Amino acid sequence: VACSSLASAASTSSTALPSTLRPRSGSARSSAASPPARCDPEAENNATVAEYLPDICDELFRKESGMAKPDFTVTQAKSKVNTKMRAILVDWLVEVHTKYHMRQETLFLTVNLVDRYLSCVPVGIKRLQLVGVVALFIAAKFEEIDPPSAESLAYITDNAYSEDHIF
Incomplete structure (x- = not known):
C-alpha cells in the first residue's frame, strides 16, 4: 500500500516542487508529468521519495524474504493452542491497539x-492473553511516543493479570 501510494507521487511534476526538493538532473522522472489532482500536504514529501521508491521496495522485500516465518502449530500441539485461538487473540490485540x-x-x-x-x-491457553499483552507492551515501547503503562494494560485484561505479570 505504501509503495503504491508513493508510486502515484512519482507522477508529480518537478516544476511544482521547490528547488530544494526537485530531483537531481539526470533523474529518470519526466518533468512533463501532470501535477497531483488534489492538494495534498504530503505530496511534496512523497515526490521527493518517489525516485528512490523502487530501491526502497526492493530492499524491504529482500529483508522480508530473508525473515523466518514462525510456525507455532508444531510447538503448540500439546498445549491445545490452535490457529482459531491465535485469531481471537489477534482480534483482541487489534481492539486494544485501536x-x-x-x-x-x-x-x-x-x-x-x-x-x-x-x-x-x-504456552497454555490460560497464558495466551498474557503473551499478547506483553508483546503489545514491548512493541509499544519500541514504536510509540507515549506507550500505555503496564497498569493500564493490566486493566484492559480485566485484571486477569497484574502489572507484575506484565513485567
Whole structure:
C-alpha cells in the first residue's frame, strides 16, 4: 500500500516542487508529468521519495524474504493452542491497539512477537492473553511516543493479570 501510494507521487511534476526538493538532473522522472489532482500536504514529501521508491521496495522485500516465518502449530500441539485461538487473540490485540490509538507498526510488531514466541515456547491457553499483552507492551515501547503503562494494560485484561505479570 505504501509503495503504491508513493508510486502515484512519482507522477508529480518537478516544476511544482521547490528547488530544494526537485530531483537531481539526470533523474529518470519526466518533468512533463501532470501535477497531483488534489492538494495534498504530503505530496511534496512523497515526490521527493518517489525516485528512490523502487530501491526502497526492493530492499524491504529482500529483508522480508530473508525473515523466518514462525510456525507455532508444531510447538503448540500439546498445549491445545490452535490457529482459531491465535485469531481471537489477534482480534483482541487489534481492539486494544485501536482503543489506545497506537501506530500500525506497533500492531504489526506485536503480532510478529506473539508468533515468534509461540513458535518457540509452548504456552497454555490460560497464558495466551498474557503473551499478547506483553508483546503489545514491548512493541509499544519500541514504536510509540507515549506507550500505555503496564497498569493500564493490566486493566484492559480485566485484571486477569497484574502489572507484575506484565513485567
